[in-house]
Amino acid sequence: MAKINGIKIDVLKESLQNDVELPSHPVEKGINLTDHVERKPVVLSISGKLIRPDNTTLETLLGRLSTIETKGTLVAYEGRRIYHNLMIAAFSYDADSKIMNGFNFSMTLKEVRFAAPSYVSLPAKTKAAVAKKSSVGRKQTVNKKQLPVSHVVKKGETYYDIAQKYGVKWQDVQKNNKYPSKQIPIGVKIKVG
Structure with a gap:
């Protein structure tokens, strides 16, 4: 019995692909030169049976798994080993005559990593307090009477x-x-x- 985000599923086979890429560059003499290793994302392929006691709970299970796939929700898989930061890359199921309330399924889970923003958001600019515009027009200056000097x-x-x-x-x-x-x-x- 395995779990995907807490949803119980019957997994019969787990297959893990943990590959790296070795970029190589040609040289004049000898074999190509490899200068570093690039790790590829972990790909976990699982297959098994989706079984529930009645058709309603089976349809609910299929709906939840499809929603996780289409919305791109992060998945934690608990089977023989526990994997985090996965997404469902492929999900398919089929029926046969041997299973009454369920389906055979296969699913591919792929490790993902999200980039963090490299900028800092600044607070909104504050506007300077300005008096409201008056539509009175031009005002005439008033000459004050000057006292005799x-x-x-x-x-x-x-x-x-x-x-x-x-x-x-x-x-x-x-x-x-x-x-x-x-x-x-x-x-x-x-x-x-």
Whole structure:
């Protein structure tokens, strides 16, 4: 009595193929040169009988084995020896007059190995927090009223010197103040802007 993934089957014959490949390269003199050995996958061929007490459980057994084969499910086989990482490569069965509730079957199990990804998945990019777009249009800038700027006059200063210091026109500075341009008193506060 053997098992495939826990499913009991009657196996009459187990045949194991454990081959290697010896690649050889021709040389000028002598026999070909073999420089390494490549192991081939283990191939296990089994044959026997699938027997169940009634037709319903027999059909369930056939369905489970066919599903394992078509979905490519990994198989652990427990017979004379235990094998892991196998897949069903071929599964066939036939009926004859000697078996009432069952079939003769043959199956080929082949060792498989899956490659691991050679890259690392990075976390998803986070988006920078951005304010929602406004559809209001272009906003006009509002000019704030500037408080009048005053300046204390020092000896020798003219309206021109004061205007240069504050970046305004000297005519505007003269217009805002009552003093004539040649007679600005020293120490007086005058309006600049």
